[in-house]
Amino acid sequence: MTPLERATRARQLLADEVLRDALSDIRMSLVSQLESVPIGDIDTQHEIALTMQLLKRLRTQLEMYGQEVTIEQNKRKQESFIQRVRAGIQA
Numbered sequence: 001m002t003p004l005e006r007a008t009r010a011r012q013l014l015a016d017e018v019l020r021d022a023l024s025d026i027r028m029s030l031v032s033q034l035e036s037v038p039i040g041d042i043d044t045q046h047e048i049a050l051t052m053q054l055l056k057r058l059r060t061q062l063e064m065y066g067q068e069v070t071i072e073q074n075k076r077k078q079e080s081f082i083q084r085v086r087a088g089i090q091a
Helices: 001-013 018-037 042-090
Strands: none
Touching: 001 018, 001 042, 018 042
16 A cells, blocks of 8 residues: 555545544543542553553554645655756756
8 A cells, every 4th residue: 555545545534434433432431431440440540541542542643644645745746846946957
């Protein structure tokens, strides 16, 4: 899969209502669990916190993949500009 294809697919996933709802529901469930864990249960609190961090990291990674479209477009523009400048210098 090319970076452009991956970026396009990541944007599609992030725009997908079912995935957004699933991520939101998982997060809300984790928050609810964290609120109901006994104060002395540090291990469970830690486990829930790690899970929440992983969930956030998944979304962030998809967002980063989605930005590859913009990066790829800017790279192509820059390469095109360099080629035009070189052609102008050689002329």
